[in-house]
Amino acid sequence: MSGAPSAVNGQLEAPPVAKDQRSVFAKIASRMPRAGWGLLIFVVLFIVGGLLRPSLFTLPGLISTATFAAILAAASFGQTVAVIQGGIDLSVPSTIAFAALGFLTWNASFGPVIAFVLALGAGVVIGLANGIIVAKIGLTPIVTTIAMNGLLFGLLLLNFPLSELTVVPDFVKSFTSDRLEIFGVSVAAVLPTVLILMVVLQAVLSYTGWGRSLFLVGSREKAARLAGQPVARIRITGYALSGLLAAFTGIVIVGYFSQAETTMGNSYLLGSVAAVIVGGASMFGGRGSMTGTFVGALVLGQVATLVAVFNLGADIQNLVYGVIILAVLAAYGRDRYAA
Numbered sequence: 001m002s003g004a005p006s007a008v009n010g011q012l013e014a015p016p017v018a019k020d021q022r023s024v025f026a027k028i029a030s031r032m033p034r035a036g037w038g039l040l041i042f043v044v045l046f047i048v049g050g051l052l053r054p055s056l057f058t059l060p061g062l063i064s065t066a067t068f069a070a071i072l073a074a075a076s077f078g079q080t081v082a083v084i085q086g087g088i089d090l091s092v093p094s095t096i097a098f099a100a101l102g103f104l105t106w107n108a109s110f111g112p113v114i115a116f117v118l119a120l121g122a123g124v125v126i127g128l129a130n131g132i133i134v135a136k137i138g139l140t141p142i143v144t145t146i147a148m149n150g151l152l153f154g155l156l157l158l159n160f161p162l163s164e165l166t167v168v169p170d171f172v173k174s175f176t177s178d179r180l181e182i183f184g185v186s187v188a189a190v191l192p193t194v195l196i197l198m199v200v201l202q203a204v205l206s207y208t209g210w211g212r213s214l215f216l217v218g219s220r221e222k223a224a225r226l227a228g229q230p231v232a233r234i235r236i237t238g239y240a241l242s243g244l245l246a247a248f249t250g251i252v253i254v255g256y257f258s259q260a261e262t263t264m265g266n267s268y269l270l271g272s273v274a275a276v277i278v279g280g281a282s283m284f285g286g287r288g289s290m291t292g293t294f295v296g297a298l299v300l301g302q303v304a305t306l307v308a309v310f311n312l313g314a315d316i317q318n319l320v321y322g323v324i325i326l327a328v329l330a331a332y333g334r335d336r337y338a339a
Helices: 024-031 034-052 059-084 092-110 112-137 141-159 190-207 209-219 221-226 231-257 267-278 290-309 314-337
Strands: 006-008 011-013 163-165 179-182 185-188 259-261
Touching: 034 059, 034 290, 059 092, 059 185, 059 190, 059 209, 059 231, 059 267, 059 290, 092 112, 092 141, 092 231, 092 259, 092 267, 112 141, 112 231, 185 190, 190 209, 190 231, 190 290, 209 221, 209 231, 221 231, 231 259, 267 290, 267 314, 290 314
Parallel strands: none
Antiparallel strands: 006 011, 163 259, 179 185
8 A cells, every 4th residue: 555664575664755746836835925925916916906007007106005005004013013912902093193183282382393202102101001901900902902992082082173184394294295306206205204114113023132022922922921021011012112103103194194183093993904914914923024014005005096096985995905804814824723
């Protein structure tokens, strides 16, 4: 029988080792980083968009999509930190709005620089509250951050106008809406700003003890405790960083669009989670990267561009985002539990 040991000169001969029957494509696919799949999907969508509407297959079209993706990526960077440590931050939408409207309010009294610091500080406080409740009290991240999002939204309705067009301080315009010439191409300052932020955050994750501990806590919490890692402190600081980045995104949105409203962050709830997942992070924790998240934001940015060009509406966009999340979660979940 095939695979059974055979007798040769009275000696048992070991069965032959089965050869790897996988195709060349399967071998390459198994070695491709998860973020690589996101980049491939973006290229395919970009080409398809160009075939359907040639005006999209241009450098200005690419820059427009990348600019939208940069703002989404900024909102998703904090979500990446929360997901890597095995949690999630669903308070991102209201943190964005709270920081943006707070910045505009405080700017009138204290000037743009102090208002900027106060808005970022508000984001840190919100994140610290989330982290303490999760790490010290023991509530689940989903319940905690949804409750925080609702609390903040109530504060927004009570203390801020429903919408506000504003004159943006030059200080904020300088890194958001001002146009820069890079290699002869005009781009909004928000794009290089977010790319620099991505590089800094990726360096923190990859080359600092805190960053490596974040991955360990997300993948093997018990092992992290046995190794003497301050798990609670790592989780709390992770949520504080998430709140800080969400607050920064609120200021970026104000600077770029010159408008703020209480519901301005709502579109970034599903979008931030989808960008993190498409970028290769695991919702089970322990895996993710800022570069991958930016790639995921590019994919979603191209989806949003196609939806807008063909006038399909925000509902279709959210439907596509939801399908992407479910598909990627199903694929990654199968990898996790395959035995």
